[in-house]
Amino acid sequence: MKKTRVLIAGFGNVGRGVLAAIGNNPDMELAGIISRSPERVAREVSGVPILKYDDVAGFLGLLADVAILCGGSKDDLPKQGPWMAQYMNTVDSFDNHSRVPEYFHAMDEAASKGSHVSIISTGWDPGIFSLERTLGGAFLPGSRAYGFYGLGPKGGLSMGHSDALRTIPGVVDARQFTHAVPEALERVRRGENPSFQPGDMHTRECFVVVEPGADKAKIEATIKAMPGYFAPYKTVVNFISQEELNEKYKGFPHDGAVAAAGTTGKGNPARIEYRCVWGSNPEATGNVLVAHARAAARLFAEGRRGAFTILDIPPAYFSIYDREELLAHWI
Amino acid sequence: MKKTRVLIAGFGNVGRGVLAAIGNNPDMELAGIISRSPERVAREVSGVPILKYDDVAGFLGLLADVAILCGGSKDDLPKQGPWMAQYMNTVDSFDNHSRVPEYFHAMDEAASKGSHVSIISTGWDPGIFSLERTLGGAFLPGSRAYGFYGLGPKGGLSMGHSDALRTIPGVVDARQFTHAVPEALERVRRGENPSFQPGDMHTRECFVVVEPGADKAKIEATIKAMPGYFAPYKTVVNFISQEELNEKYKGFPHDGAVAAAGTTGKGNPARIEYRCVWGSNPEATGNVLVAHARAAARLFAEGRRGAFTILDIPPAYFSIYDREELLAHWI
Numbered sequence: 026m027k028k029t030r031v032l033i034a035g036f037g038n039v040g041r042g043v044l045a046a047i048g049n050n051p052d053m054e055l056a057g058i059i060s061r062s063p064e065r066v067a068r069e070v071s072g073v074p075i076l077k078y079d080d081v082a083g084f085l086g087l088l089a090d091v092a093i094l095c096g097g098s099k100d101d102l103p104k105q106g107p108w109m110a111q112y113m114n115t116v117d118s119f120d121n122h123s124r125v126p127e128y129f130h131a132m133d134e135a136a137s138k139g140s141h142v143s144i145i146s147t148g149w150d151p152g153i154f155s156l157e158r159t160l161g162g163a164f165l166p167g168s169r170a171y172g173f174y175g176l177g178p179k180g181g182l183s184m185g186h187s188d189a190l191r192t193i194p195g196v197v198d199a200r201q202f203t204h205a206v207p208e209a210l211e212r213v214r215r216g217e218n219p220s221f222q223p224g225d226m227h228t229r230e231c232f233v234v235v236e237p238g239a240d241k242a243k244i245e246a247t248i249k250a251m252p253g254y255f256a257p258y259k260t261v262v263n264f265i266s267q268e269e270l271n272e273k274y275k276g277f278p279h280d281g282a283v284a285a286a287g288t289t290g291k292g293n294p295a296r297i298e299y300r301c302v303w304g305s306n307p308e309a310t311g312n313v314l315v316a317h318a319r320a321a322a323r324l325f326a327e328g329r330r331g332a333f334t335i336l337d338i339p340p341a342y343f344s345i346y347d348r349e350e351l352l353a354h355w356i
Numbered sequence: 357m358k359k360t361r362v363l364i365a366g367f368g369n370v371g372r373g374v375l376a377a378i379g380n381n382p383d384m385e386l387a388g389i390i391s392r393s394p395e396r397v398a399r400e401v402s403g404v405p406i407l408k409y410d411d412v413a414g415f416l417g418l419l420a421d422v423a424i425l426c427g428g429s430k431d432d433l434p435k436q437g438p439w440m441a442q443y444m445n446t447v448d449s450f451d452n453h454s455r456v457p458e459y460f461h462a463m464d465e466a467a468s469k470g471s472h473v474s475i476i477s478t479g480w481d482p483g484i485f486s487l488e489r490t491l492g493g494a495f496l497p498g499s500r501a502y503g504f505y506g507l508g509p510k511g512g513l514s515m516g517h518s519d520a521l522r523t524i525p526g527v528v529d530a531r532q533f534t535h536a537v538p539e540a541l542e543r544v545r546r547g548e549n550p551s552f553q554p555g556d557m558h559t560r561e562c563f564v565v566v567e568p569g570a571d572k573a574k575i576e577a578t579i580k581a582m583p584g585y586f587a588p589y590k591t592v593v594n595f596i597s598q599e600e601l602n603e604k605y606k607g608f609p610h611d612g613a614v615a616a617a618g619t620t621g622k623g624n625p626a627r628i629e630y631r632c633v634w635g636s637n638p639e640a641t642g643n644v645l646v647a648h649a650r651a652a653a654r655l656f657a658e659g660r661r662g663a664f665t666i667l668d669i670p671p672a673y674f675s676i677y678d679r680e681e682l683l684a685h686w687i
Binding site: 042046049126129156157158159160162163164165166170288289290291293295297298300301302304305308311313319334335337339341344345346351352356 | 376381457460487623624628633634635642666668674676677682687
């Protein structure tokens with residue numbers, strides 16, 4: 026089996042999740058890691074090249090088949106994505122929903138110009154949940170499909186929103202738990218197809234560690250005003266110590282559901298619900314990203330170029346199995 | 357909007373479900389119905405041509421863009437599928453899992469020779485559940501994905517198995533309810549990834565109306581020995597009157613789940629579950645088939661030819677929405 030050589034670009038939680046996922050996929054191989062802090066990465070990973078971004082630009086396409094971009098969506102990916110797409114195939118989890126069209130077109134232009142494949146905005150949401158929403162809408166016409174996060178009592182830890190909190194001056198560390206609004210989910214299950222504002226479906230709970238002497242009132246106001254991330258939601262900000270954060274809010278648990286309900290024919294009820302429950306969101310995201318690296322390599326091999334989302338990819342391309350195996354055992 | 361003209365081939369329960377679904381999709385248009393009994397169909401449907409198979413062979417490609425084949429998998433589709441694929445694009449719900457590879461290759465040959473697109477084996481299972489199994493396997497490597505039917509107390513009515521019962525000499529009418537084995541589903545949810553035989557996951561309950569004087573023992577033995585359909589399962593056969601069947605077991609309720617569970621990284625639990633609950637299985641199947649007719653027309657328009665399964669189709673092709681709408685509101 027010719028292995029797909031994967032470069033990890035950015036080695037935070039998602040990068041670690043991708044590293045773990047590569048080890049679970051026998052057709053995948055770690056080719057190297059690119060980081061702003063190669064010394065830090067070298068303390069965790071050995072046996073592969075660990076490089077800085079600027080060192081390797083001209084050689085990226087030689088180093089690996091696909092780069093999985095694990096930077097943040099707010100500051101990293103808008104620049105790093107199009108830059109990397111010049112040099113090689115990429116997969117990323119750009120998760121700022123309101124800016125997806127703009128990011129898609131920037132990546133499509135860069136990847137087309139560089140003659141590469143770039144799969145954008147994949148992982149859980151956007152990603153699998155985007156797929157399940159779209160299928161729900163297609164298979165239950167007239168219904169709408171809704172994504173809910175954090176159905177359990179603890180809620181789900183959002184990495185994108187936690188990253189966004191950490192970009193605020195004065196914030197040392199932070200974690201954001203998303204909670205589904207139970208009444209909203211019940212309305213969807215009953216087939217009401219309500220017109221929600223984002224803030225009707227979820228609330229956001231932030232646990233924030235700040236620098237000594239930081240202006241907490243200003244930080245709280247900055248958080249609550251962040252467009253896209255927090256402004257539309259009922260947001261609770263809790264300032265706590267690093268110790269309390271580490272102890273009570275550790276790990277990356279996550280759960281969610283995509284739900285769609287409506288009727289068929291003359292009023293027969295119809296409901297679809299897709300659920301996932303994760304002990305570790307970044308490891309699960311890593312699994313999804315690695316499956317997309319497999320798809321990117323296949324799209325590239327068949328001559329496709331430009332940007333893609335999960336909606337543009339034949340699902341068989343995510344599977345390690347070939348057509349005959351899928352026909353015999355998975356259909 | 358240029359509408360996709362759909363021909364319904366075979367007008368039983370699924371054909372009626374497709375008819376209802378076409379009415380709910382503004383980009384779809386009924387072009388006609390082909391039936392062995394056009395007189396019977398004409399009592400239900402007016403305003404479109406209702407034709408016999410032999411009448412129309414040469415004209416099929418003119419009549420419509422896509423035919424949705426609604427015949428049974430046991431006797432109808434193995435002949436009807438390749439015959440139709442010579443003349444036009446087709447979508448079908450061939451559901452005899454063990455014969456899918458053979459049917460795929462027959463359809464691929466016929467559709468390629470006729471220069472058409474044939475999407476096979478879609479609906480719920482095979483179909484969406486095939487997709488969800490494959491995604492579960494791809495995104496949770498090392499885990500296995502399992503399809504369960506009939507999680508509710510009444511079980512789920514299987515149309516394919518009911519059709520199979522009705523082919524047995526002496527059987528006047530019949531309905532088959534599938535029941536999930538609860539302990540099997542719990543084992544999957546716990547991440548055990550057990551090696552099930554089909555009979556470990558489901559039991560089959562048959563309600564059968566026979567001709568006066570029929571040999572019930574022989575019919576029961578025939579049912580229990582049917583390869584693929586009943587032989588591998590614990591099967592209960594109940595002989596009842598037509599009145600009791602009509603009264604107690606009417607309608608086409610259906611529910612099920614695809615479940616996959618395993619671990620990520622160093623033992624973090626991970627679980628995916630896809631559920632659907634239908635008041636009417638054939639209407640839900642009709643919705644899925646019509647979405648695939650949309651995909652077939654798009655594949656054909658871009659020059660693709662031959663046989664496809666749901667695993668070969670970019671999910672965006674099922675949606676009525678265009679790329680910009682999907683990027684803006686569904687990713």
